[in-house]
Amino acid sequence: MPPVVIKVENLSKQYRLGEVSTGSLAHDINRLWYKVRGKEDPYLKLGEENDRTKKGESDYVWALRDVSFDVRQGDILGIIGRNGAGKSTLLKILSRTTTPTSGTAKIKGRVASLLEVGTGFHPELSGRDNIFLNGAILGMSRNEIRKKFDEIVDFAGVERYIDTPVKRYSSGMYVRLAFGVAAHLEPEILIVDEVLAVGDAEFQKKCLGKMKDVSGNEGRTVLFVSHNMTAMNSLCDSTIYMRNGQIVAMGETTEIINAYLSSGSEISTRRIWQNGTMPGDEVARLLKARLIDKEGNDADVVDFYKESGMEFTYEVLKDGYNPIPNLHLYNQKGDLVLISSESIGTPLSSKGIYRAIMRIPPHFLNDGRYIAGIAASTLIPERVHFYEPEALIFDVIEDMNLRDTEYRGVIPGTVRPKFQWETRKTN
Amino acid sequence: MKESADWDLIIKPRGSLFDIHLSDLWNYRDLIILFIKRDFTAQYKQTVLGPLWHLIQPIMTTAIFLLIFGKIANIPTDGIYPKVLFYLSGITIWNYFAACLTNTSNTFVQNSAIYGKVYFPRLVIPISIVFSSLIRLGIQFLLLLAAMIWFSFKGFPIHFGWNWLLIPMLVLLVAGIGLGLGIIISSLTTKYRDFTILIAFVVQLLMYVTPIGYPMSFLANSRYRKIIDLNPLSGIVESFRYVLFGKGHFDSNGLWYSFGFMSIALLVGLLIFSKVERSFMDTV
Numbered sequence: 001m002p003p004v005v006i007k008v009e010n011l012s013k014q015y016r017l018g019e020v021s022t023g024s025l026a027h028d029i030n031r032l033w034y035k036v037r038g039k040e041d042p043y044l045k046l047g048e049e050n051d052r053t054k055k056g057e058s059d060y061v062w063a064l065r066d067v068s069f070d071v072r073q074g075d076i077l078g079i080i081g082r083n084g085a086g087k088s089t090l091l092k093i094l095s096r097t098t099t100p101t102s103g104t105a106k107i108k109g110r111v112a113s114l115l116e117v118g119t120g121f122h123p124e125l126s127g128r129d130n131i132f133l134n135g136a137i138l139g140m141s142r143n144e145i146r147k148k149f150d151e152i153v154d155f156a157g158v159e160r161y162i163d164t165p166v167k168r169y170s171s172g173m174y175v176r177l178a179f180g181v182a183a184h185l186e187p188e189i190l191i192v193d194e195v196l197a198v199g200d201a202e203f204q205k206k207c208l209g210k211m212k213d214v215s216g217n218e219g220r221t222v223l224f225v226s227h228n229m230t231a232m233n234s235l236c237d238s239t240i241y242m243r244n245g246q247i248v249a250m251g252e253t254t255e256i257i258n259a260y261l262s263s264g265s266e267i268s269t270r271r272i273w274q275n276g277t278m279p280g281d282e283v284a285r286l287l288k289a290r291l292i293d294k295e296g297n298d299a300d301v302v303d304f305y306k307e308s309g310m311e312f313t314y315e316v317l318k319d320g321y322n323p324i325p326n327l328h329l330y331n332q333k334g335d336l337v338l339i340s341s342e343s344i345g346t347p348l349s350s351k352g353i354y355r356a357i358m359r360i361p362p363h364f365l366n367d368g369r370y371i372a373g374i375a376a377s378t379l380i381p382e383r384v385h386f387y388e389p390e391a392l393i394f395d396v397i398e399d400m401n402l403r404d405t406e407y408r409g410v411i412p413g414t415v416r417p418k419f420q421w422e423t424r425k426t427n
Numbered sequence: 428m429k430e431s432a433d434w435d436l437i438i439k440p441r442g443s444l445f446d447i448h449l450s451d452l453w454n455y456r457d458l459i460i461l462f463i464k465r466d467f468t469a470q471y472k473q474t475v476l477g478p479l480w481h482l483i484q485p486i487m488t489t490a491i492f493l494l495i496f497g498k499i500a501n502i503p504t505d506g507i508y509p510k511v512l513f514y515l516s517g518i519t520i521w522n523y524f525a526a527c528l529t530n531t532s533n534t535f536v537q538n539s540a541i542y543g544k545v546y547f548p549r550l551v552i553p554i555s556i557v558f559s560s561l562i563r564l565g566i567q568f569l570l571l572l573a574a575m576i577w578f579s580f581k582g583f584p585i586h587f588g589w590n591w592l593l594i595p596m597l598v599l600l601v602a603g604i605g606l607g608l609g610i611i612i613s614s615l616t617t618k619y620r621d622f623t624i625l626i627a628f629v630v631q632l633l634m635y636v637t638p639i640g641y642p643m644s645f646l647a648n649s650r651y652r653k654i655i656d657l658n659p660l661s662g663i664v665e666s667f668r669y670v671l672f673g674k675g676h677f678d679s680n681g682l683w684y685s686f687g688f689m690s691i692a693l694l695v696g697l698l699i700f701s702k703v704e705r706s707f708m709d710t711v
Binding site: 016095099104109113120124136 | 433434435436437438439440455457458460461462464465468469472473540541542543544545546547618705706708709
């Protein structure tokens with residue numbers, strides 16, 4: 001078995017929420033006072049799970065809590081989880097751009113981190129100068145870069161523009177050049193965060209191939225964070241699934257991805273917020289939300305073939321604003337499906353209780369689980385009065401007997417509208 | 428399961444106070460050189476006059492000083508004639524200090540994007556700033572030399588001598604004080620941005636308590652002399668002129684004071700900087 005090259009033990013990271021201001025100065029002084037008397041930092045006792053969907057009690061949260069794992073040489077380890085699960089914090093600690101609050105991480109070998117491509121690129125400098133600068137920032141010596149220079153230019157395909165300032169590059173060229181530098185690093189450990197989100201499909205393939213080479217042929221270790229499950233699946237041997245700063249599961253990639261996708265959140269189709277927990281500010285607050293059918297009755301699921309809707313009730317507490325109700329719909333992977341809002345011109349500004357309904361036509365959302373965020377915002381000047389990110393969570397189901405094709409399998413896609421088709425024989 | 432204990436890197440919450448790793452800087456010397464090159468070439472891209480700006484600024488300032496301190500206030504120049512050289516020499520060395528201090532004091536805030544994405548010894552940036560400002564000092568020093576040579580044909584001979592060898596030492600003192608104070612301030616700005624605003628005009632005000640527009644001897648009997656004496660740059664500026672022109676006075680006590688000040692500023696700066704660099708991404 002290859003040796004362990006990264007050993008993470010009980011790694012934790014605490015963040016303070018809110019702004020750095022006089023309040024933090026007071027905390028600093030308090031902290032110093034405890035330290036002078038040789039006592040433990042009083043604020044380390046505070047802190048709670050980093051569940052961004054719930055309003056916390058404390059100003060301190062644990063972005064990472066007691067995370068431990070080992071990585072062996074030559075492994076490609078994927079890390080998945082929803083936004084805010086602690087993936088990036090973990091990578092930041094491992095690439096030494098921030099320090100943990102407690103715990104240790106031990107690393108063997110040279111680490112290069114690619115949390116972003118093109119770090120330190122200077123728009124006024126030529127491609128050539130930027131290759132050297134970026135390479136040096138990522139830890140290469142000038143000699144190493146000189147040796148790899150032609151290969152990098154070739155990989156990026158920018159030979160003609162190599163002496164042009166990069167600000168004249170197309171965004172694709174820019175990214176290719178930046179990734180070219182990164183891909184030719186020769187670290188023992190490569191830390192990669194979401195860089196594949198950019199670039200065209202062909203280039204993404206090239207990058208994936210390059211990363212596979214790096215680990216497969218050359219025995220390097222790769223840590224890879226992405227929301228792209230396909231890339232994850234084809235690339236990673238094993239995967240860690242994180243939630244709220246903790247590791248939920250670790251194991252073979254396909255299994256973990258399935259666990260992640262099906263873990264989803266609990267269904268909730270009827271919500272009533274109690275006084276004191278209502279999301280909102282002094283202008284508007286959310287009272288109730290529910291899933292409804294065409295007639296306006298409570299619904300538990302959305303029938304793919306029938307009209308449905310989401311209804312929410314909110315209170316406007318102050319005149320003079322114009323809170324527009326709006327709704328953000330996400331699918332289970334966390335992709336934004338749509339944002340929709342009440343149309344302008346609707347009188348919404350006077351004090352009182354309002355009920356908003358967004359109707360979903362039949363034959364629209366594909367089957368699967370959806371998460372609706374509910375908000376009200378004044379547009380000019382822009383101000384969000386409330387935004388409840390997981391106000392409603394529901395499933396869309398399809399009655400197979402109503403399907404108008406012979407095909408009975410899964411039809412992929414986020415939406416499945418019934419478009420008009422015209423196919424006729426023309427001879 | 429083989430697991431060797433010799434790790435290359437152990438990431439821990441907080442090292443000891445003296446966990447500075449200056450040797451790391453040497454491994455990143457290529458990066459320092461590239462940053463110097465970047466600072467210098469990128470600064471004047473898309474300007475018509477380019478590096479000529481390095482000359483215009485001291486010339487204009489000297490002209491103003493000549494008008495205000497020389498003509499209107501009619502303050503003597505320690506027997507250094509023409510007065511132009513007195514002002515130009517002071518401004519040259521002052522500019523270097525001001526550049527070192529203001530540019531390094533922005534280190535963390537201005538580079539937070541790049542610091543947040545990749546690790547390299549954070550000191551690389553302030554150090555490269557000190558060096559790229561040195562290039563500017565060199566250009567302005569050439570201007571000063573050119574002016575001296577020009578005036579030597581007008582009957583004000585140049586006093587070349589062994590003591591010119593002291594100039595690099597004086598420059599080193601200035602760089603050290605600028606860097607030391609700069610990294611202290613940059614460490615404080617990560618949390619309290621107030622210092623960014625403060626430094627912008629403090630540097631300006633500081634120039635007036637440094638003998639740039641007037642010589643120390645002018646204050647011989649003044650009760651404000653103490654303030655000027657406390658300024659670690661006063662001795663350096665006076666000595667710089669003495670070395671160049673052979674007039675005024677060489678203030679060896681003042682230089683020792685400057686040296687002491689520099690050592691403390693650098694030490695304190697390094698300690699604070701290395702403490703802040705470990706966690707500043709969370710507060711910046």
